Amino acid sequence: MKRAVLALCSSMTGIYVAVAALVLGTALGLVWRSRNGLLRARSQQEDGDVERLGESELGTELGEKATLVQFSTAFCAPCRATRRILTEVAGMVDGVAHVEIDAEAHLDLVRRLNVLRTPTVLVLDADGGIVRRGSGLPRKADIVAALGETVG
Secondary structure, three states: OHHHHHHHHHHHHHHHHHHHHHHHHHHHHHHHHHHOOOOEEOOOOOOOOOOEOOHHHHOOOOOOOEEEEEEEOOOOHHHHHHHHHHHHHHHHOOOEEEEEEEOOOOHHHHHHHOOOOOOEEEEEEOOOEEEEEEEOOOOHHHHHHHHHHHHO
C-alpha cells in the first residue's frame, strides 16, 4: 500500500513539474512575442548625450531628414522582410535613407551598439543620433510613426 501511494505521489510530482514548465514557457514566449519588433526610445548616455553614427560607421551618407539602419546577417530570414519594409518606407518619405549593415562584417560596431540579434533596426535623426531602436521584424506602422516623431 505504501509503495502504491509513493508511486502515485511521485508521478503527480512529475505532472506538476511538467505543467509548471509549460506555463512558464508559455508566459516567457508571450512576453518575447509582445516585445518583438517594437521600436523603443533609445536611452541617453550618462553624460546626457545621444549616441551618434556617422558616415564612417555606416559606409554611406546619412539621410537628409532621417536614416533607417538595419543590422542583418546572411542566415536571417526576417531580415529580408525587414529590408523590404524599410526600403518601402524610405521611398515614401523624402529625405529618409535606408542603410543595411552586415553584422558579421562589422563586429566592432555590433559590440559597441550591443546588437544581440538580427534584424536590429535603428532610427537616426538628421545628425545621426539614435532616437529609436528595435530588434525583430518591425511593423510598417511603427516605422512610419518613429519617422514621424523624428522628422516632425
